[in-house]
Amino acid sequence: xxxxxxxxxxxxxxxxxxxxxxxxxxxxxxxxxxxxxxxxxxxxxxxxxxxxxxxxxxxxxxxxxxxxxxxxxxxxxxxxxxxxxxxxxxxxxxxxxxxxxxxxxxxxxxxx
Amino acid sequence: xxxxxxxxxxxxxxxxxxxxxxxxxxxxxxxxxxxxxxxxxxxxxxxxxxxxxxxxxxxxxxxxxxxxxxxxxxxxxxxxxxxxxxxxxxxxxxxxxxxxxxxxxxxxxxxx
Numbered sequence: 001x002x003x004x005x006x007x008x009x010x011x012x013x014x015x016x017x018x019x020x021x022x023x024x025x026x027x028x029x030x031x032x033x034x035x036x037x038x039x040x041x042x043x044x045x046x047x048x049x050x051x052x053x054x055x056x057x058x059x060x061x062x063x064x065x066x067x068x069x070x071x072x073x074x075x076x077x078x079x080x081x082x083x084x085x086x087x088x089x090x091x092x093x094x095x096x097x098x099x100x101x102x103x104x105x106x107x108x109x110x111x112x
Numbered sequence: 113x114x115x116x117x118x119x120x121x122x123x124x125x126x127x128x129x130x131x132x133x134x135x136x137x138x139x140x141x142x143x144x145x146x147x148x149x150x151x152x153x154x155x156x157x158x159x160x161x162x163x164x165x166x167x168x169x170x171x172x173x174x175x176x177x178x179x180x181x182x183x184x185x186x187x188x189x190x191x192x193x194x195x196x197x198x199x200x201x202x203x204x205x206x207x208x209x210x211x212x213x214x215x216x217x218x219x220x221x222x223x224x
Binding site for chain 2: 004035041042043044050058059090101103105
């Protein structure tokens with residue numbers, strides 16, 4: 001089954017404790033992206049990657065890092081999480097360009 | 113500055129009637145528009161799209177209309193079904209950028 005998976009689905013952590021949210025897709029997509037969804041703000045792009053070893057900042061990249069060492073994986077790293085990073089995070093992938101993106105189920109992160 | 117606007121946060125309609133979801137954009141360079149649907153606890157899923165060279169695209173019960181002069185698009189759902197109850201996001205792309213810009217979303221409730 002074609003899908004984008006994210007882990008963990010739920011995470012509660014404390015300020016400053018480094019964490020990684022994994023994202024994997026099995027569709028051989030070149031494009032991958034991370035979004036955060038906040039009430040009243042919709043979906044905002046954090047980082048995106050157009051291919052292995054090619055990443056670029058989205059609209060809200062501060063406080064996040066990503067890596068793309070393999071085509072299928074695109075982890076999101078929070079080196080020192082802060083409460084304003086409490087949000088619902090989505091990973092997405094697409095075959096080419098940004099037209100039809102396939103989204104993962106989301107990771108709800110709470111930073112206390 | 114929000115480039116894609118969904119000004120109504122919610123809409124409630126009766127089953128069998130038409131649902132009309134509106135979206136406005138400010139960037140005249142956008143050339144591709146998409147609608148995504150999101151159920152609670154799931155990632156967004158692609159619904160329908162339209163290129164700027166068209167003014168209408170239809171897929172079953174879903175039709176998207178594009179008015180380039182007014183920088184406005186709308187999604188029509190006919191007839192509406194309770195299973196259509198979800199949050200709908202409008203998104204746009206273009207102007208030399210492959211990034212998708214999302215609106216804030218609109219919650220549709222279809223009452224039986």
